[in-house]
Amino acid sequence: MAAPMLRWGCPGTRWALAGIGGGFRHRRGASIGSTPNPTREQSTVAQKPLHTAQKLRKGEHKWAAVVGLEIHAQISSNSKLFSGSQVCFAAPPNSLVSFFDASLPGTLPVLNRRCVEAAVMTGLALNCHINKKSSFDRKHYFYADLPAGYQITQQRLPIAANGSLAYSVCVGKKRGQLVSKRVRIKQIQLEQDSGKSLHDDLRAQTLIDLNRAGVGLLEVVLEPDLSCGEEAAAVVRELQLILQALGTSQANMAEGQLRVDANISVHHPGEPLGIRTEVKNLNSIRFLAKAIDYEIQRQINELETGGKILNETRSFDSKLGCTVPMRDKEGKQDYRFMPEPNLPPLVLYDSTTLPAGVDSQQVINIDQIRDMLPELPSVTREQLVQQYGLLPEHSVTLLNEVGLLEFFQNVIKETRAEPKKVASWVLNTFLGYLKQQNLTVSESPVTPSALAELLDLLERKAISSSVAKQVFQELWRGQGKTAAQIVSEQKLELLQDPAALEQLCLATMEEHPQVVMDVKKGNPRAINKLIGLVRKATLSRADPALIKDILEKRLWL
């Protein structure tokens, strides 16, 4: 999980919010008489920047995009949803397959208590209504990695419904303003994962691995309340943080523990919704945002050039950066849903409905799970803002980057520097270096203690902030020296003797009479040039404010 949410340029937002006019009008003319070539069309769109919005012409409508997500989160559990097989990523193929997972005739599902608890916990964290009675259904389709020919899911009566998820996105010119939003959650259902198919085209073979078959999934279905890739990305990231905080899913997208499908359509506000497409195979948050924005733009282009949107499934090609129709031989599927007859309805209790004298191992008490809920990310962020006076967007970044919050808190523990200052260093300098080298927090060469020591030097005014940056760079190289060692070896201490500094200022003024003239003529920027020259002479070891004071005194008195 690399992409920091705050840093994404998400041009899609702007046109989605601001609307788009006849920006592609000229292309309509161009396509008349020529055979539409979908491939070329796609590449044209892909190269085109998204924010080509032009001013609305009179009588033309805005486009609005409607995006809904279906998110599958693999439940963090030792065993599968309906069998005792172990759950483990990257185990040897077909080594974690029970008779039930392989659908041997006569085997029956037995519901895993842990998965139910995880679903209830997730439902509570997402403000859902927990259904005291839910049921399981069979969803039929033939696929080689679905051994029973059906998936057991909760289509009619899911375990949780009608929830909501608060998230925030950055808006404004510098994306510095955080706006809180809310997406409604339609339902959360328990269901089985499928196995994996590996197609070997060379030998015309398909290899099946059933290790994943039957692993418990939480399908979180969102209402189509989103309007662009950035919002979708923010929602998924927030959900990921929640699931990780709850421990109900590791939610690692790269390992397939979190999978997102997006339903996308465009329409003119006030008119009925457009025909939607479903985009699958979105295995990172960044691609999710890209795919959605691409698909929205593609649909708009298609409609503006007189084309039609097909109700189809598309996949995102991360190399080409575009969505392409998926080869779906069977066309429209009828899943022939049917109640799962081998599982009685799942009944949950709360403290008021719990039958007397019942074995607590045999029942699930919603209230008990509610009491066990850990601190959720939104609360953590609020506390960061309150406790340390951080900006809300900083609290967002601290949580969004894996391990960054812990790093920040460890620095805080060891330094006398102000939390705000620490946040600035962690979020700008430290995170900047990580991003530049594509490293995670845990891979950082700079430890929290090293940074804390550096910030202490800065706090004591032993070094200037520009020297601090220089020292940080040294620390990043990781040669085993402490900040203090670097400072003393390279003589980077701040020049604090006023007489010596005054001497340097006078010498600089003498050397640059032209700049002095400029200052005297009233060019306000000229003084900065002088300050820079003095600092250079001090090898950046002097406080610029102090230099400025001396220079001003000398120039105007």
Next chain:
Amino acid sequence: MLGRTLREVSTALKQGQITPTELCRKCLSLIQKTKFLNAYITVSEEVALKQAEESEKRYKKGQSLGDLDGIPIAVKDNFSTSGIETTCASNMLKGYIPPYNATVVQKLLDQGALLMGKTNLDEFAMGSGSTDGVFGPVKNPWSYSKQYREKQQQNPHGESEDSNWLITGGSSGGSAAAVSAFTCFAALGSDTGGSTRNPAAHCGLVGFKPSYGLVSRHGLIPLVNSMDVPGILTRYVDDTAIVLGILAGHDPKDSTTVQDPVKSFVLPNLIDVSKLCIGIPKEYLVPELSSEVRSLWSKAADLFESEGAKVIEVSLPHTCYSIVCYHILCTSEVASNMARFDGLEYGHRCDINVSTEAMYAATRREGFNDVVRGRILSGNFFLLKENYENYFIKAQKVRRLIANDFVNVFNSGVDVLLTPTTLREAVSYLEFIKEDNRTRSAQDDIFTQAVNMAGLPAVNVPMALSSQGLPIGLQFIGRAFCDQQLLSVAKWFEKQVQFPVIQLQQLMDDCSLSLENEKLASVSLKQQ
């Protein structure tokens, strides 16, 4: 020895009058002699002899495991048996050797029972004749009984004796034939719409369908999950009770089994019939009912009445909708349950490999017979989005009404319902195949399938021989989970009617006959 009750044999084994191995060999030799009945698909001779040896050791040490230790049993070939081929009488599962035992099989083995083999059935238990399996039809042992043959000679029909054999009914016909021909003392059947009770009626046996949820289905290859139950076929009601006592109870592997601790199923020798209220559902008096069955039914009611029981006519008003409703629910679940047979993980796989889809299609076409494919097709039709509300949902609602009919009757004070099990006695194979499987299933399940829709316990008790010398049985239906009470009534009735023992001496002695028939059986097999 072979005709005795379970308890008698168990006592004989304990007293050393016979050893488990001797008993096992007797049954094995009888299985050989009656091979032409086609009751068994697989005879697990080696397994049985090994189990007998183990059992014998236990008896010698005086450490018998219970009433079933050393007792030969048979299991319908739709129960998973570890290491023993389990075919469901289908090409689809020919050669499939399960790696696990069905819970009911395991429970029997844990009690020291000897598994003689896997019995024949209609393919995937879809049928009411035991005529539609890939291994050929099962022949009713009564076709060769002295009782039937004597009557046949009195009214010669001119038809050849050998082609005039009778069907067992089904789909657990192999299990029924196996018990009826004395090749074992008890057999497991399965009962989804009458598949245990129907062949029991035709073969003069006790055929018991327990309450849904009382006995584990884990390892029973499903027909209709919401109606399937393992059934028990024995010659005596007491034997059924002993087997039920072993099988009943919660199974963590089957979430639909009830958690309540199981009560004893030991049946009293004497019950006070005068305290009973017997209900006679008027809807079961249908025009197709043979006059002989009708008069025996009436006689049975009189018998209870004469002993002081209250016998009243009751109404189950939704009975007439039951069979169509059953058809929809059955085929829908069949369509779903059969989806797993795709040739990938186990079972038959065709040679076609142009694409996965082509492989599926050919595998399933080659693997399933017309009956199975027909039910899959209709089931998928009923489950289509556009049909689901109109068929499946409606059928479920009607099912609830049918179940409520029973609840209402039992709430009105009725203890047990008394009905026919079948319309008439067994018919000949040639007669039976004049109608197709679907028509026959609808006719033959008429009195039995409503019980499955309601999840109630029911038992066929043989009552008397027809004018043709063939068994006729009646069905008792009990309250849900009142299986013990139901069997107690059945035991009382059994004692009153003194149903005659099948006389197969001639068959057993006449080797030439059995050889001749064996040839015939193999010929008919090849034609399949």
